[in-house]
Amino acid sequence: MKKNDTLKLVRFISVFCFGAFILVGTARSQSDKSLIPTLVEKDGLHTLLVDGQPFFMLGGQAHNSSAWPAMLPHVWSAIEAMHANTLEVPIYWEQIEPQPGKFDFSLIDTLLLQARERNKYLVLLWFATWKNGSNHYMPEWMKHDAEKYPNITGRNGQPVDSPSPHTKAAMEADAKAFKAVMKYLKEADPQHTVLMVQVQNEPGAWGSVRDYSPVAQKLFEGPVPKKLLNPEVLKALKKPVVSKGTWQEVFGDDADEYFHAWSVASYIEYVAAAGKAVNKLPLYVNAALRDPLTNPKASSYESGGPTDNVIPIWKVAAPSIDLLAPDIYLSGSEKVLKVLDLYARPDNVLMVPEIGGNSENTKYLYKVLEHGGIGFSPFGIDNNGVGTDEAAAERLATLATEYAIIGPMMREMAKWAFEGKIKAVVEQEDHAEQTIDLGEWKAVVTFGGGRRGTQANERPIGKAMVVKLSEGEFILIGTNCRFTFMPQGANDGKAWQYLKVKEGKYEDGKFKLLRIRNGDETDWGGPRFGAVPAVLRTTLVVR
Numbered sequence: 001m002k003k004n005d006t007l008k009l010v011r012f013i014s015v016f017c018f019g020a021f022i023l024v025g026t027a028r029s030q031s032d033k034s035l036i037p038t039l040v041e042k043d044g045l046h047t048l049l050v051d052g053q054p055f056f057m058l059g060g061q062a063h064n065s066s067a068w069p070a071m072l073p074h075v076w077s078a079i080e081a082m083h084a085n086t087l088e089v090p091i092y093w094e095q096i097e098p099q100p101g102k103f104d105f106s107l108i109d110t111l112l113l114q115a116r117e118r119n120k121y122l123v124l125l126w127f128a129t130w131k132n133g134s135n136h137y138m139p140e141w142m143k144h145d146a147e148k149y150p151n152i153t154g155r156n157g158q159p160v161d162s163p164s165p166h167t168k169a170a171m172e173a174d175a176k177a178f179k180a181v182m183k184y185l186k187e188a189d190p191q192h193t194v195l196m197v198q199v200q201n202e203p204g205a206w207g208s209v210r211d212y213s214p215v216a217q218k219l220f221e222g223p224v225p226k227k228l229l230n231p232e233v234l235k236a237l238k239k240p241v242v243s244k245g246t247w248q249e250v251f252g253d254d255a256d257e258y259f260h261a262w263s264v265a266s267y268i269e270y271v272a273a274a275g276k277a278v279n280k281l282p283l284y285v286n287a288a289l290r291d292p293l294t295n296p297k298a299s300s301y302e303s304g305g306p307t308d309n310v311i312p313i314w315k316v317a318a319p320s321i322d323l324l325a326p327d328i329y330l331s332g333s334e335k336v337l338k339v340l341d342l343y344a345r346p347d348n349v350l351m352v353p354e355i356g357g358n359s360e361n362t363k364y365l366y367k368v369l370e371h372g373g374i375g376f377s378p379f380g381i382d383n384n385g386v387g388t389d390e391a392a393a394e395r396l397a398t399l400a401t402e403y404a405i406i407g408p409m410m411r412e413m414a415k416w417a418f419e420g421k422i423k424a425v426v427e428q429e430d431h432a433e434q435t436i437d438l439g440e441w442k443a444v445v446t447f448g449g450g451r452r453g454t455q456a457n458e459r460p461i462g463k464a465m466v467v468k469l470s471e472g473e474f475i476l477i478g479t480n481c482r483f484t485f486m487p488q489g490a491n492d493g494k495a496w497q498y499l500k501v502k503e504g505k506y507e508d509g510k511f512k513l514l515r516i517r518n519g520d521e522t523d524w525g526g527p528r529f530g531a532v533p534a535v536l537r538t539t540l541v542v543r
């Protein structure tokens, strides 16, 4: 779907200003802490500017009930252990507005203070009307009044544990509270410890594709709103272009789900716009995914949220939401890679706000960077009141080694991602080798250990990333794999060799040499990468 021209102009101006800032910035200061975090787009690639410079969120998300002072030490312990730069943490409507119009922002104060003490950033998750499709974080005074704040009704009149998006009173109450939060943040956080705010959590409904209450039914039998009948939107939804019709007439078998998606997204737009009016921080909505490969029926997943098939609806209904983000709990590399492709769009920057915290998922961090994404975060990093901090840290130890390497070079990495300079491959279940096209060169990556890669990885955990600095000059990062190169194009078939393979790490924007890899460390089809990632600056030459 095309963005409108105004948006393009605004983005052009932002990117233009960003370019100018970088130029001037090198002469003055490198960053400006007074600048609000901003998403910018250039040639279909995006970045999150923090202090005016590209930033990548090496994140971790707390468990749902861990944003309480008694629990936060465990959360911070996890953030430190995993070398994360950003904590994603819920803020609860039920706790913030215990009585109508009486706000308590002490949780926000605590989070800001503790994050700043540790030099970390925050992404706040507004658990409000929807949390995983239910109303469980609505304040008690709303839960007591089911008539005023009703849930949806199922197809056969059965109750469904999901709030109705057609309730003006709830929508206005949520918007009022969200606006108060955003206003408070604007005053309490001039240095922008908070990078983004998630509006709701996995909105939509489980157990019914839409609301079948009389109020909803009447809307469903009415005309589809004009905005949704835009030919570009209809084409993106793979529907015939028409100028009018009821939901059923225009969308056929998909009408129920599309109606719910439109209704939920429109409600959230109302809430988000109220917040944006007082504070321009980037906003996003996260999605409980559907199987991206099989086009399943909406009754089998959470209906109405920003699943891949209804992204065009969400983009039209909720322009105040800057991005739609996949929560990845699917397994199998084909599915996960497909999800990343589906959410990295010219009109949607990729951010993975939740992914299962198993070590196999660490590899997708590289693919998010390749897609020009802005953040990656496993879910449930803290001990959740059960077990020790050490055990919690152990679960994320693999990702921690990545964050430890990428953390000190995060600004460079974010810039390369924005410039489209990163390519990555991850080991799939067949363990097959993969090729990366690098212009005058191609890299062949095989997975496993041993001198000639003879020891296969037991599980598909290998991963490799190449940053193309110029023709024949690359940064290589990886684990459980080895690289080799071949010239292609004009030099196809010619002999080649490494000019230099420098192993090192980035500090303060500079590459610090640890050693030069040569001999066994580059011969025998190398260089090789073991279980702990390394950074190699490599130059190649044709002979």
Ligand code: DGJ
Pocket: 064, 132, 201, 202, 327, 354, 379
């Ligand atoms: C996805 C939700 O967004 C999270 O808040 C959490 O409930 C996880 N699922 C799984 O526990």
